[in-house]
Amino acid sequence: MRRNAFTTFHPIVNFVYFTFVLVFSMAFMHPLFQAISLAGAIGYSILLNGRKAVKFNLLYMLPLLLVMAAFNPIFNHAGVTILFYLPNGNPFTRESILYGIAAACMYVTVIVWFSCFNKVITSDKLMYLFGKIMPAISLILAMTLRFVPRYRHQLSVISQAQRSIGRDLSQGNLIERARNGLRILSILTTWAMENAIETADSMKARGYGLPKRTSFSIYRFERRDQLTLSIMIGLVAIVLTGAALEENTIRYFPSVVMKEYSLFSFVVYGAYFIFCTLPVMFQIVEEVKWKYIVSKI
Amino acid sequence: MSNQSLSNRRLSKRTLAAAILILVVIPVTILMGVFLWESRKYYFISLLIMLYTFIPFALVFEKRKPQARELVVIAVMTAITVAGRSAFFMLPQFKPVIAIVIISGVSLGAEAGFLVGAAAGFISNFFFGQGPWTPWQMFGFGIIGFLSGLLFQKGWLKRTKLSLCLFGGAATVLIYGGIMNTSSVLMITPTINKEILLAAYASGIGFDLVHAAATVCFLFILSRPMLEKLDRIKLKYGMIES
Structure with missing residues (x-):
């Protein structure tokens, strides 16, 4: 199996990255920022999931994007540029079309980022991250x-046991089958509860609740994690400065207004681009390194 | 002795976390909402403040140092809920989630009801797909579990089929439907007005009614046997809360 470079980093690095990338994707409605984030998300999801991601993006995300983009102008009539009037007399405006596209784009970007999140932040990483702050709740989740x-x-x-006495889901008429199904579920529930108490007693016997517990996977915060985290924080700081100076805000209503481009705005765009494509870039660097090492053999 | 001091130190850390939350995080959220999020103000402020409601639950639950038995029973109920949701994956909206969450709330208490609901929303989305809807679902399921426990304790909700089914149907349409429809409005439009809210409720009402019918059906079938099983476990292993 091909290892993915970004998943091998420390869970804190992964988690901080996803938190910021998700918040930024939801917050910035500027078209350029959206395009950058969407490109980063799609690129990374294809790297992680291969052909499945391509299929998912084309089959589900594209139609969703179109439907949601159409939804907004039908119900939202703000904006000054009226294109035509709907049959019920409400105006159909250019601003609400643009906003609809932007909102749909945001929604799809967030879903695609979440599909990457699911793949990278596995349950043992979640346990590691939250085991110290919320031990009981993360134990329930695990x-x-x-x-x-x-x-x-x-x-x-x-x-199978029920089938051998003729009481399975596949035996009898419809009512009997439903009754058999319910009986199987009832047996399962009783078993689950009894089993739970046994698990709990076993946990207690092995010292659950004592301080200084360890986690299953051991992660070390290495030099490269430090380096990556500081690069990420630097990029986030640039993007947030840009946000404070309104480089990446856009006003849709009543008319579309964006800030003029300046040298600094390109710095912000560049920082955001690097931030969103960080996992993809790590992968490319690793591939190049690997090719280089292989070529030397 | 060392045990005692350790747990004391941990407690103070948690108090510190709560203080940071109240003194720093909430004002920062509102300031950011006012200054940064021009067009997505309502979405972000409501999302974050909703997330903050999870924190007191988590703090109280962790501080209480719950026993292993309690934790495992909550995990079992959550797993049954998740399994129930994935067992009915082919029928959209026809899911037993709210029914089982209500049963958990009634039998195990308001706090456990909230945890079962919120955890089931979170974990079932590992199988169904996480997305911007996850926190809203967690909140919706959790608050129904919490309310069912609370109303049962107050004596307004009885353990009869009729009472549970009425509460379940109403809670599904009003609470869960209301939260999810509002969240979809907040996600796709910059401002809320009466017209668009009505449009969202009108387009969602079909799904909400199917969901409510599912809740009523499952409560009708499941409530008595499930409550009996939970009672039996509580009685057999002495888990009746004081």
Whole structure:
């Protein structure tokens, strides 16, 4: 399996990155910023998920984008440039079309970033991150994630046992089948509860609740994590300065107004571009390194 | 002794976190909303303030140092909810999530109800896909679990099928539907007006009614056996809360 460069970083680096990239994608409605973030998200999702991501983006995200972009101008009539009037007499404005496209673009970008988040921040990373601040709640989350596949397995065990006495979902008429199904679920629930108490007692016997617990995966905060985190914070600082100076804000209503381009605005755009494509760039650097090492053998 | 001092230090850290939240984070949110987010002000302020409502729950729950048994039973109820949601994946909106969350709230208390709802919203989206809707779903499910526990404690919600089904149907349409429809409005338009809210509710009402029907059906079938099983576990292992 191909390793992804960005997933090998320390969980804090991953988490800080996703927090900022998601907040920025939701906050900045400036078309250039949206395009940069969308490009970064799609690029990274294709790197992570390959052909599946291409299919997902084209089959679900593109239609969603179109439908949502059309929704806004139908219900939102603000804006000064009236293109025509709808049959019910309300104006159809250019500003609301543009806003609709921007909002739809934002929505899709966030979903694509979340698909990357799911792949990178695995449950053991979540446990590592929140185990110290919220030990009980992160334990509940981790146990639930384990229970779901476990119950699925137990369900098949129960239904095989029931089939041998003629009481499976596939036996009898419709009413009997429904009754059998409910009985299997009832058995599963009782088993799950009893099993839970056993798990809890076992946890207690092994010292759950004592201070200084350790986590399953051990992550070390290395030099490269330090370096990456400081680069990220530097880029975030530039982007936030830009935001404070309104380089990346845009006003849609009543008329579209953007700030004039200046030298500084290009610095902000550049910083945002580097920030959004950071995971993709790490991957490219790793590939180049790998090719270089292989070529020397 | 060392144990005691350790837990004391941890407590003070948490108090510090709460202080930072109240003194720094909330004012910063409102300032950022006013100065930065020109067009997305309502969305961000409401999203963040909603996220802050999770924090007192987390703080109180962690501070109480819950026992292993309590944690595992909450995790079991969450897992059953998640499994129930994925078992009915082919029927849109026809999901037992709210029904099981209400049962958990009634049987295990308001706090556990909130946790089961919020955790089920979060974890089931690992299977269904995370997105900007996740915090709203967590909040919607969680607050229903919390209310069902609270109303049961106050005696306004009974353990009868009729009472549970009425509450479940109403909560699904009014609370969950209301939260999700408002969130979709906030996500796609810059300002809220009565017209667009009505449009969103009108387009969502079909889904909400199917969801409410599902909640009522599942409560009708599941409430008695599930509550009995939970009671049995509580009685057998002495988990009745004082």
